Amino acid sequence: MVDGLVAGTDALPQLAGTRQRIAFVWLETDGRAPVRIVRTETSVWAFDREGGIREGLDESFIEVMRSIEPSDHSNQTVVQLAPRLSKKKVEREHRWELTKSEIDRIVRDIWPKSKQDSLKHLKGVSQRKPPLTSEARRAIGEIAEGFWKTSSAIDSLKETSLRGFVFEAQQRSKDDPGYEFLFRAIAEMGERRLEVLRRRRSDKGVWYALVEVxxxxxxxxxxxxxxxxxxxxxxxxxxxxxxxxxxxxxKFSTDVTVKAEIITDLEWNMRRDD
Known part of the structure; x- marks a missing residue:
């Protein structure tokens, strides 16, 4: 559920519009049995109107980055006031200290002596993820091995060829019921590629500058x-x-590259979660 909240695929509507103190607890285990608490961290999550936290996490990340003082202190007479103020704001709004009673409460939840010791579990709105068996994992791996070939073949086509490709894939999805969904999927990939090429022809519209180290x-x-x-x-x-x-x-060095590129907003939406 926590992974879903962070990724934006899950929500807690019962906490919508609130700020909640969150404690993260890392455990050392022996098999599935907890042995000891290794460390703890705290944070504050701001839930939006739907019970999501992505927007709040983005805002807190910006505040944290603003609180980092510049590394260049060549001018010692200049007081870096803004970072210090942001750091105080970060500590005030995004951090908190666990009290002894709260730690004791967590300990009782990890090693309960009665039913009352267990804390209440929260459930998100997304469907619970079923277990992935080794057989299912192997099947997905074998199927996914050829995905890059499919993507590469579509990306290599020019617009005229792409239009014919999309039409043929859509037609085959109707003519071949056994592979209807697969043909429909590659038709959608072709349509998305067509839209990317269309946007690349124009200087207008939203673009993103991107640099990767x-x-x-x-x-x-x-x-x-x-x-x-x-x-x-x-x-x-x-x-x-x-x-x-x-x-x-x-940051460029013998084993580190610094690459710049520009991409359309459609390409950005497809890649930003990476």
């Missing part, structure tokens, strides 16, 4: 940081990408 090892890349900026049109996105690239160019 990636560490490479044995040909495998691990994205360390991403920086983005929403822009009103493509020329603004190009200028923003150049600026972001210049700001983070010093």
């Amino acid at each position: 990636t560490r490479w090892s044995d040909g495998i890349g691990e994205i360390l940081e991403r920086f983005h900026e929403r822009c009103a049109n493509r020329p603004e996105a190009i200028a923003a990408a150049r600026r972001l690239l210049a700001e983070h160019a010093n």
Whole structure:
């Protein structure tokens, strides 16, 4: 449920419009039995009108970033007042300290001696995730192995070919009931690709400037940081990408690359959760 709240796929309507103090507790276990508490952390979640927390998490992240003092202290006479004020605000609005009685209450929930010791469980609105068996995991893995080929084949088509591809896939979804949903899915992928190409032809509309800092090892890349900026049109996105690239160019090294690109809002919506 917590993963769903963070990802924006779940909600707690009963907590809509409230701020809740959250305690995270890490346990060391022996099998499934808890042995000891390793550490705890606290946070404050602001729930929106639907009971979600994504918007509140984004706002708190911005506040945390603002509270970080610049590393350049070359001018010692300048007092960095704004970061210090933000840090106090972060501590006041997004952090809290566990009291001894609250810790004792958590301990009784982990090692209950009676039914009254167990805390009440909250349920989200999304359907509970069924267990993924090894057989199901293996089947999904085998099916997904060819996904990149499908995506690559669609992305390589030009607009004229894509229109014919979409029409044929839609037709086959009607003619071949056994694979109706698969043909329909690749038709939707083709339509989405067509819309991306259409938007790329125009300087107008929302564009995003994106810079990725990636560490490479044995040909495998691990994205360390991403920086983005929403822009009103493509020329603004190009200028923003150049600026972001210049700001983070010093992170380039023998095994780290700094890459800049501009993408349409449709592509951003497909990639932002990454």
